[in-house]
Amino acid sequence: MSTTQPSTALTRTLKLPSLVLFGLAYLTPLIVLGIFGVIAQETGGASASAYLVALIAMLFTANSYGRMAKAYPVAGSAYTYVRRTIDGRVGFLVGWAIMLDYLFLPMVIWLIGGSYLTAQFPGIPMPVWILGFIVITSALNIIGIKVADRANFILMSFQILVIAFFVALSIASVARADGAGALFSSGPFVGADAGFTGIAGGAAIAAYSFLGFDAVTTLTEETIDPKRTVPRAIMLVALIGGGIFVLVAYVTQLVHPGGSFTNPDTAAFDIATQVGGNIFGAVFLAALVVAQFTSGLAAQASGSRLLYAMGRDGVLPKRLFGALNDRFKTPVFSILAISVVGLIAMFMDVATSTSFINFGAFIAFIMVNISVIVYWAKERREGRQHNPLFYLVAPTIGVVVIAYLLTRLDIHAITLGAIWVLVGVVILGFTTRGFRRQPPELAVDSVD
Template sequence: MTSSSPAADPAAPRSAHLKRTLGLPSVLLFGLAYMAPLIVYGTYGVLAGASQDTAALAYLIALIAIVFTALSYGKLARLFPVAGSAYTYTRRTFNPHLGFMIGWATLLDYFFLPMVIWLIGAAYLSAAFPHVPSWIWIVAFIVLTSVLNILGIELANRFNIVLMVVQLAIVALFVVLCCHYVTAAAGPGGLISAEPFFKPHVPFSATMAGAAIAAYSYLGFDAVSTLTEETIAPEKTMPRAIVLIALIGGAIFVIAAYTVQLAHPGAVFKDPDSAAFEVARKVGGDIFVTVFLAGLILAQFASGISAQASVGRLLYAMGRDEVLPKRIFGFVHPKFKTPALNIAIAGAIGLVALKLDVATSTSFINFGAFLAFTAVNLCVIRQFFNAKGGANAMGVLGGLLFPLAGALADVWLLVSLEKTALVLGAAWFVLGLCYLGWITRCFRRAPPEVAV
């Protein structure tokens, strides 16, 4: 998953109004680039193991939950035609305190996202170069991306679009090679199978555990909501774009997982963290492995730069608005005009990757995401009951039943996460509650609003 593009000079003045130039195709491209389609292979082995070889069904279940949530994001984008997020929507719909807690929960995503990206990249490089210790790759990723972000070197939007096209091409080639491998072994009939979706001996709880991991690949479908103020007719374009991004991404993930499972049935790999490397060699030989590895590492590296820059930007905004100590988090490097201390903090947190695996670290990210998704669905339900005319204004289906289904699905995915992730997430949430109590003098005043 790609994070938002690196922030511009954080000390620069903010524009009062943004020019509306983006149509539906542009918003779709941004959303798909943000999701990084190639990530489906980066986490495939972990997902196949957790779901007991029902990865395709796990992606489909996650897609259903995501689509309900995407519909809710669309409703809120129509109600609040400004750059928004789960934090913004919760703050406006409920109250600033609850909004702060949702923002605090998603802060965990920002901290762990660069780490997961570096972990996946290191796992695949270790598979290609087994004599080089994994920790060397992790440290190299952290140092290189930190230096680039501190220097303020940004990736051009044009490069991100080209990178997305390359990713889609590699995914398409991987799918074709898997299909060719299956038909060569079992004939055309081998391409039609229920095995990737259903196995009698696999409990549904295992598939749900896989779906909780699969949701990581979808993160970013909602990122386009931050482009609302730059979008033409956002009240129409944004709801359609958010849902289409989720559906297109879901189709890619389900098809990719389905074909890989057909080509490599079972969830046994030399290393689950780099399983797709093994499958790529099996179906495409050394040439395709080289192409696949180059594309994956390039995508991961670009994502790592953007993700770490996003952490620095968010921490800077919190320091600037005095939610966090301004002397540290509001610091801007006098020469490079970047939040250098925040970028260094993000890099230091990334060193935790030396002690974690992909499965656990993605679960940490999904904890905050599922809480945010649940809050977005509850915001729509609250707006439904607050609206004059209620059912007539929003519709019972879109204003009540769909968001209720989305909230329940998100909670189910949340409780299906690893126990370690639930414990850490709960501890982080309690820490945030204590911090909120301190900065608001025992909840007697509203917390500062973070403008990001």
């Protein structure tokens, strides 16, 4: 299979429904149950509030991503937006920070999936499951985004069906035990002893579940009418995903009030067995594994597009990362690079591998919000007016809220993230001869 330089144009095939499905697949709606116990414990039983706060924070940032996607309809996400509006060197550092998500998130997803399967089938070593995830998702992404899109639709349908059954069974369980009136309660929002600090800490964790809406922007160059479609998809993904998260957290918290669990990591599986019996518990476990596969498919696709954009810029070796495969028109080398990083999952645990992912996301979110403000100011100086509510007020609120959530991250996440950024600063200083020149510019300034 050869990768050559001449073909550098991605094919436009995606419409709004496909983009929304892609974003929701990246979000992995079922993850709200996968980490429910952790958030409920952090918030003292107010997990619904944590997701509501995270949703509000993400909507401000989703607005900013939509504004930037409309202004610069090219692949690259936060990396592209910051370098276009602020400075190429700052853009490089943002791209470097967001690589924490795009490079390591697939690895974490495959590791979690492997952990579920190993617990169920202890006779099969976890590396076998991880390799299986990597090989299948890589093959689908290499063949092309349309094939991955079809797989996303099938797997997302199953995932949504399991969530619907879980919600229905939870409602029936609560109504049967305490009457229909118990379905309307402030408990999931206020908890037993929840305070603002605890809810904010829970929201910082819950924000991990929202990382998919910004991944939509990495498929801009494969989207039909991107200036209109991508902003709508971003907001819809955040709204739909956030609505699912709040609803599921609410009904789950009704079934199990408070934040005390024997094992927070498996709390949702225990609740699923409680409301639906062993058969539904088995289906629920299968759905969690499917959710990890679906999310890994989307995460690898978006990560490879970021590497492709940086390779096309010349920030990464162009002959490797900036090339598309002649047959499939996909960035094969970038996809395989994500696969190689995923192999690290064989030697790591979930806690260590996930500790610093949110750091990179929050840095990117803050800088995209700032980019909208800078863009608004530049456009205003040139006589072009934009609504200050969407281009100034909302992004400013987004910066403040996300910056606060950043301070609520675990100290280890902040330390590891800071080290990663420092390495990026060193690399940038070397490649720009002491920051005296800009990193290589993008060859194509806009894509119609």
